[in-house]
Amino acid sequence: MSSTIASSPGKVLLAGGYLVLDPVYSGVVVSTSARFYTAVKDLDEAETIARARAGRPVQIRVRSPQFVDATWLYFVSFDVDGVRVEQVADNASTSSSKNKFVHLALQRTLALAHQVLGEGTLQNKLAYGLDITIVGDNDFYSQRAQLASKNLPPTLASLAQLPPFSTTGVRLPEVHKTGLGSSAALITSLVSSLLVHVGAIPRDSFENDTEGGKETASAGRRLAHNLAQYVHCLAQGKVGSGFDVSAAVFGSQIYTRFDPAVLQPLMADDSVSPIRLTPVEPKLIQHVQATGPPPLPHISHENPAWDYRVEPFRLPPLTRLMLADVDAGSDTPSLVGKVLKWRKEDSVTANALWDALNNVNRALSAALLKLAKMYEQNTAAYVKAVKYLSTLQTVQWLAINPNLAPADQEIMEAFAEVHQLSEASVLAISRVDIRAKMREMGNLSGVPIEPPEQTKLLDGCVAGAGVIGGGVPGAGGYDAIWLLVLDPLNCPPAELPSSRVERAWTNWKGLDVSPLSASESVAKGVRLEEAAQVPGLQALIDAPW
Numbered sequence: 001m002s003s004t005i006a007s008s009p010g011k012v013l014l015a016g017g018y019l020v021l022d023p024v025y026s027g028v029v030v031s032t033s034a035r036f037y038t039a040v041k042d043l044d045e046a047e048t049i050a051r052a053r054a055g056r057p058v059q060i061r062v063r064s065p066q067f068v069d070a071t072w073l074y075f076v077s078f079d080v081d082g083v084r085v086e087q088v089a090d091n092a093s094t095s096s097s098k099n100k101f102v103h104l105a106l107q108r109t110l111a112l113a114h115q116v117l118g119e120g121t122l123q124n125k126l127a128y129g130l131d132i133t134i135v136g137d138n139d140f141y142s143q144r145a146q147l148a149s150k151n152l153p154p155t156l157a158s159l160a161q162l163p164p165f166s167t168t169g170v171r172l173p174e175v176h177k178t179g180l181g182s183s184a185a186l187i188t189s190l191v192s193s194l195l196v197h198v199g200a201i202p203r204d205s206f207e208n209d210t211e212g213g214k215e216t217a218s219a220g221r222r223l224a225h226n227l228a229q230y231v232h233c234l235a236q237g238k239v240g241s242g243f244d245v246s247a248a249v250f251g252s253q254i255y256t257r258f259d260p261a262v263l264q265p266l267m268a269d270d271s272v273s274p275i276r277l278t279p280v281e282p283k284l285i286q287h288v289q290a291t292g293p294p295p296l297p298h299i300s301h302e303n304p305a306w307d308y309r310v311e312p313f314r315l316p317p318l319t320r321l322m323l324a325d326v327d328a329g330s331d332t333p334s335l336v337g338k339v340l341k342w343r344k345e346d347s348v349t350a351n352a353l354w355d356a357l358n359n360v361n362r363a364l365s366a367a368l369l370k371l372a373k374m375y376e377q378n379t380a381a382y383v384k385a386v387k388y389l390s391t392l393q394t395v396q397w398l399a400i401n402p403n404l405a406p407a408d409q410e411i412m413e414a415f416a417e418v419h420q421l422s423e424a425s426v427l428a429i430s431r432v433d434i435r436a437k438m439r440e441m442g443n444l445s446g447v448p449i450e451p452p453e454q455t456k457l458l459d460g461c462v463a464g465a466g467v468i469g470g471g472v473p474g475a476g477g478y479d480a481i482w483l484l485v486l487d488p489l490n491c492p493p494a495e496l497p498s499s500r501v502e503r504a505w506t507n508w509k510g511l512d513v514s515p516l517s518a519s520e521s522v523a524k525g526v527r528l529e530e531a532a533q534v535p536g537l538q539a540l541i542d543a544p545w
């Protein structure tokens with residue numbers, strides 16, 4: 001039986017933590033090569049016919065083979081109100097644990113599909129029931145325990161030795177996540193694969209690239225986005241900024257949030273009752289007005305109230321994003337709560353800080369995009385500049401070198417600018433930088449956004465030759481760090497800046513630093529996959545239940 005598989009990337013918010021919650025400001029989001037995969041296939045026909053003969057309802061089985069006790073069984077039924085999806089725990093092969101994220105995704109996606117496809121069609125499509133397998137790349141979950149059990153040090157080479165979609169040995173609530181946005185990537189891949197599988201959006205919805213951002217994206221992609229945002233907010237119990245879902249759908253971008261008003265009326269509805277997700281037909285409006293609050297067209301891709309912005313973004317060629325999980329951990333919601341409370345109490349200071357940070361964040365993304373352009377315009381000079389700078393510490397980057405051609409100099413200055421914008425500048429020109437501003441936000445709000453241990457670690461890493469910059473992603477805290485390093489061509493592996501960084505991480509005292517293998521995703525956002533192209537996936541889809 002063939003499967004419909006959709007994958008969605010994880011995210012790293014390089015700049016714009018906290019600001020991105022406010023539609024006036026934006027965030028610079030990089031999507032990661034680490035992805036979530038959801039495979040949907042029709043259940044075995046013979047089994048289904050037997051079930052139908054026995055008068056039993058359509059069933060959907062879902063499993064997450066990386067976890068203990070992570071299979072869930074749902075029954076789907078149709079009535080005058082629409083489609084219902086209810087969890088059942090009457091099967092020996094399924095657990096009684098609940099997965100709100102999965103359940104809501106099934107419920108709301110099928111409700112939408114039912115409306116899009118019209119009476120009867122979804123029943124036919126689901127006649128055989130569905131088997132769904134969900135897996136996430138190893139980077140979404142800490143691999144410390146797996147590495148330790150194999151006596152492997154926490155290095156990229158060790159991570160490469162782990163099997164793909166490694167089992168975690170624990171239940172979902174117990175897993176140590178790495179902050180790449182597992183729930184947003186999971187919801188996006190699940191919602192997207194289901195929409196395609198049942199024919200609610202065309203199979204080619206994810207084929208167009210997203211280089212042009214939201215404006216050039218297909219209707220199917222935009223609908224999957226709105227639905228994934230809705231389900232994710234409902235599952236999390238709040239309307240967040242949505243940058244993680246947007247990255248899972250569109251890939252790397254400069255993200256500006258949607259007005260939460262588009263979802264607010266739907267947030268109270270976490271019951272199983274059917275809801276209207278597509279635009280209301282004119283003939284229904286009269287009835288609705290007579291009976292209560294109108295079920296507005298919240299989810300439709302044509303609804304202009306979805307006013308989020310996705311501006312194209314990518315990291316420059318011949319650079320490499322490096323991520324590390326810092327095993328101390330922070331409670332992101334409590335950091336956010338404290339920062340927002342302070343912003344309310346001291347709004348004049350906070351707004352000035354928010355404006356200053358937004359300017360420097362914007363300058364950073366512009367400088368990174370300028371480098372990508374420089375590569376296109378003069379590839380040879382760019383390749384040369386990267387090679388040259390990769391051997392030098394940033395303090396030396398702007399030293400006068402009479403042997404350099406002006407074109408080379410210009411490219412080096414652009415790299416130096418990226419450094420200055422992200423770091424407490426060690427270069428001569430003093431200006432605001434993102435890390436200093438984030439520390440200021442932390443000090444003023446009494447929240448450890450870049451705590452002293454992280455400052456030391458980042459400073460230590462950034463001092464290495466060929467390291468452009470770095471910071472604490474997202475909300476910061478003790479969770480993780482990101483670094484951007486030069487990745488020159490034809491360089492012996494041991495001399496690569498990434499190798500120097502890895503050595504620094506391995507030897508770091510004071511914090512337990514464990515690398516992630518993810519880099520920037522070259523494919524933009526959600527896409528359909530062939531199981532054969534994803535190592536390890538086919539075996540998991542075919543494994544007996």
Ligand SMILES: Nc1ncnc2c1ncn2[C@@H]1O[C@H](COP(=O)(O)OP(=O)(O)OP(=O)(O)O)[C@@H](O)[C@H]1O
Pocket residue numbers: 064066099100101102134135136140172173177178179180181182183184186236
């Ligand atoms: N492999 C998986 N299979 C099924 N559900 C999953 C899987 N991974 C995550 N989830 C769902 O996502 C929930 C975790 O969501 P939560 O919002 O707490 O994490 P997150 O903020 O996305 O974490 P992080 O950014 O660190 O990855 C789990 O409780 C579970 O419902």
Ligand SMILES: C[C@@](O)(CCOP(=O)(O)O)CC(=O)O
Pocket residue numbers: 013016017018019020021179240241242243332336473474475476
């Ligand atoms: C603080 C905040 O702006 C970013 C949180 O990002 P992360 O989950 O720490 O990557 C909150 C949000 O945008 O949802």
